Amino acid sequence: MSIACMLVPVMAQAELTVIYDSGNTQPIAPFLEVFESADETPQQSPIPTKPQLGAADPETWLPIQSPGLTPGPVQARSHDRPFARPFFLIGSDTRSRQWLQDYRDQLKEIGAVGMLVQADSLDDLRAIVELADGLSILPASASDIAKALGVSHYPVLITAHGIEQ
Numbered sequence: 001m002s003i004a005c006m007l008v009p010v011m012a013q014a015e016l017t018v019i020y021d022s023g024n025t026q027p028i029a030p031f032l033e034v035f036e037s038a039d040e041t042p043q044q045s046p047i048p049t050k051p052q053l054g055a056a057d058p059e060t061w062l063p064i065q066s067p068g069l070t071p072g073p074v075q076a077r078s079h080d081r082p083f084a085r086p087f088f089l090i091g092s093d094t095r096s097r098q099w100l101q102d103y104r105d106q107l108k109e110i111g112a113v114g115m116l117v118q119a120d121s122l123d124d125l126r127a128i129v130e131l132a133d134g135l136s137i138l139p140a141s142a143s144d145i146a147k148a149l150g151v152s153h154y155p156v157l158i159t160a161h162g163i164e165q
Contacts, residue, residue: 058125058139066117066141071095072153074165079149086110086159089142089151091118092128099155099165100131107135110159117142117154 071093088107090096100107100114107114114137119125128137146152149163157164 058122061139062119062121062125064116064119064139064141066143066146068143068152069117069146069154070152071118071155074151074153074156074163076162076164078162081149083158083160086112086157088112088114088157089117089146089154090114090128090137091154092116092120092124093118096155097127097131100128103157104131104133104135107157112157114138115140115142115145117146 066089069089069091071091072095086107090100096118112135114132114135116125116128116137116139119128119139125139142154149158151158151163155165
């Protein structure tokens with residue numbers, strides 16, 4: 001028992017193993033400044049710096065592109081792939097915006113989740129968020145999904161029963 005108690009501190013001093021390092025590692029100090037005590041005088045930086053938020057920064061998502069997908073008409077058809085939840089693919093183009101506005105309530109009723117497959121600017125992202133009005137929409141390339149389903153145009157709704165526009 002005493003030998004086991006002596007080994008625990010040795011085992012607790014194991015070396016740190018880095019699993020992934022993107023090369024863009026940022027110091028945590030700027031994020032901890034909010035925890036400084038009130039009686040300390042905060043040091044003013046001569047040049048204000050914007051903390052890099054990585055994946056949480058919408059600008060890093062742009063542009064969103066899905067090679068092989070373009071705005072256009074989609075022929076309704078059935079398929080044999082059982083999806084647990086309906087989802088839709090849209091872009092930030094005029095056709096997609098109008099489609100989202102026209103079908104938003106129906107998409108909410110069926111619990112559909114959207115994928116924004118094309119956007120060039122923050123204004124595009126903001127416009128889609130506003131039109132979505134509470135629908136979940138994730139920015140992502142959908143080239144692989146579209147290829148697997150034989151879809152080449154958006155906006156498109158994919159359900160457990162079929163593909164339609």
